[in-house]
Amino acid sequence: MAIVDQQRDSRIDLTGDVRRRRREAVVKALFFTAAAISILISVAIVLALIGKAWAFLNSIELDQLWGNGWFPRRGRFDLSALLVHTMMVTGIAMLVAVPFGLGSAIYLSEYARSGVRRVLKPTLEILAGIPSVVLGFFALQFITPNVVRGLYPGAQSANFLAAGIAVGILTIPLVASVSEDAMRAVPYSLREASYGLGAKQWHTALRVVFPAAISGIIAAVILGISRAVGETMVVALAAGLNGIMTFNPTEGGLTMTGAIANLAVGSDQVAGDVAAFQSLFFVGLVLFVLTLGLNVISGRIVRRYRQRY
Amino acid sequence: MTADTDVVTTTELVRQSIEGRRFSPFNALVAFALLFTLLSSVVILVTLLADTIAAALPVFATRGLDFVTASLSPRADSAGIWQAIMGSLALTGFVIAVAFPFGVAAAVYLEEYASDNRVTRFINANIRNLAGVPSIVYGILGLFLFVEILMRGVFGASEGIAGRNVVAGGLTLAVLVLPIMIITTSEALRAVPGGLREASLAVGATRWETIRHHVLPVAIPAILTGSVLTIARAFGESAPLLLAGAQLSLFFSVSSDASFADLMLTQPYTALPIVVFNFARQPQAEFVSLTAASIVVLLVMLLTVNAAAVLARDRYERRYR
């Protein structure tokens, strides 16, 4: 009898107090709900955009979307003009952000002593925290009169060059921080091996570390592009309202975000089925798909080209 | 921080012992070029601040604090940003109240409870993508979901501002900031050593007890500093509010006998970055210095919050390393 009792007792129930288990289950369910909300948000964004964008597309002829300028209140919905203008601003922004961002990242990661780092790195963090309206104002008040007009005296007061430079300034910290993280993730043994083989510091930094981190750096650039494409307030203030496609950076015009902002500032007629207002959702959808695509590509590149150290 | 410096020093020692004291002009050139790019950012920042402060000085010199305490007015010499500051603070309160608990809870689930399967990876990828969506798209979401469906549909708001209230604006900003909050909290949780969790579980604690008593206390400093920085970012956002219903006007007033519920649901509001945008669009030359002055106030408020967060982070990093 005693031996059988012992065998039964050895299978001790470890599951514990019912209350504790219930609390555990409740807490887990709560947290799961919170996480699920993030999916719901994505779904909500897509729903918000697709419904009205579809209604818009149904209410216009598809050939209205190409050519003739973006004048929604006149029924001219030239998406190509918006795309070209967006690319111009983004292109100019990248011409500013990539050299300055990458250069800063390489310096901070490979050259800077800790004292210098402690002083200069916060500058980038402060720059990252400056709201975009401030940069938009800066573009209007400083960049256009001094920089743009300095180079091209005949430039219009609203121009892509000023807006692009301002967006570039906004993007420098993003490119710099993501590239710097990528470069600092490269093991120091690689650097030491490089020095051991006789390479100089610049050779190590540019020909060893930089290529090793290239996937992260490309990801940084693509993230920068995505940020520049989605920037609204700078272009709303500094890039102008011109709806006709132009390739001249000293002129201005509506980008995708500028077009949305312009429609937003004009009307909040949510329930309206006016095509002009609904075009806002359509452009929003294009913008969403574009930035989403860029972000996904950036993630893919990191995974595919990450060097195995 | 200390660990990093040690490693850099080792590599530096290696480099110096091999290269010796030979001066390489090309290396110096490259170093200088790279330093130039970094210093350019400093120069740009300084120019931006100096230019703005210079433009703002006349306003503070002639009107002093009155600029901060007065209400909006179409007359440049009496326009003030008090309503904007209050609106921004209210919106920030909303963001803290909504995004912080949801963000931390979601991150806790994803890091502590969820197993590493396709669903979890999908959710994580989804959150990363959401963090990269332009803020104006969140404005469209806010307009559709919070103003139209929630306020006008569910609550039936149709008079006055018809749903363009602080709650809708605050929810829009909270949704904007939520993915970033989840990501920063996830990183903070990941930084907690796994041994801590394992030890706690080994002595019989449940998952939740482990999180609550061991993981969270270690992660909270990083979570809080990350959250503060995220909230500071929400403070400076204006694009979503353009769509979600902040007043873009030279004048508006709130009813003096509005209850708290009224203020939240039926009274117009605005935010400081929106007022900056509106001032910047005005044709009268006097509004240029008003814009600059509002920017100065905005930057001061932001820098204070950021500085507090950075100081707290430094303090806690030293403690917990």
Added chain:
Amino acid sequence: MKSRIVRLLGLAVVLALVAAACDIDGGGDMTTTVAGAGTTSAPDTTEPSAEPTTSIEGGGVDLSGSIVVSGSSTVEPITARVGEAFDGANPGVATSVEGPGTGDGFARFCAGETDISDASRPISEEEIATCEGAGISYVELHIATDGLTVLTSLENEAVSCLGFTDLYALLGPESEGFANWSDANELAAELSAPNAPYPEEPLVITAPGEESGTYDTFVEFVIADISEERLGEGNDFTRADYNASANDNVIVQGITENPTSLGWVGFAFYEANQDVLKALEVDNGESGCVTPTAETIASFEYPLSRPLFIYVNTSDLANRPELTAFVDYYLSDEGLAAVADAGYVQLPAEDIGATRAAWTGAMG
């Protein structure tokens, strides 16, 4: 340490919400002191408009509710001043005045979202139909007059006066691509424009964009008839290839920067920048070239004079005492003083009387 941070954060949240609750409109008391400060520094403020205590009929602190105004950014400064003064005496009313543009303002008005629509042009046929369809009755009140001033640079000696046909030749739908003034010579000759031929100088145009009533008015006065005659209906637009801006300051800047520029703004903005702009005289077809001044605009001798309106939703006036009080105040002498304060041209006495009569009629 952790609990201290949590407590601080909690305190911050509570403070933020409490502060917002107590004082979203904290400036309410400040208007009086600020108005006092205004008298000493600004020479053009008419302080009586900030202290309207005696003139509001049936008003005072007992009024509550809300008034939502939207529409023309040209009229916005007037309505905003009236709103500010009205709010000083009626703090219980929530007032909101925005200026997205005349067209967008009407869209909101005819959807029932606003109580008053500011407009720098009369309501159009489509808009009337939309309002009728939505069951919204309204009254049109003419409250001020503005002149569209055609501008060029001070350095432009060659051009001093332009007629409507000149303007059509330079700015109309058929002029897209004209990079020089002289490119329009052929078209101008066709139209027998009085001031052609034009010099061979670059034609740099900076002007309002199409969401503004200023643009609409220009098109209506200058472009519409000629374009309909020549091109048929649906072509009443300007050329699209110019530097459009919603910001008159930008337009003024654009005009001053180019020696042979062309554009147009409202008279108020021209007046404020008279020292750097040259106003072109406009040929009114009868008495010849007329310079825009307050007198010529008020008398409509200047051909590009446009009336400024507010459209008031009269569908439910009986239940909206605050709206009635607001419009009463707007049309009173103190209220209309905002017109001059904002830089526009006051109506002559009989026109003010007509507007007041229209309002009284709509109220009853």
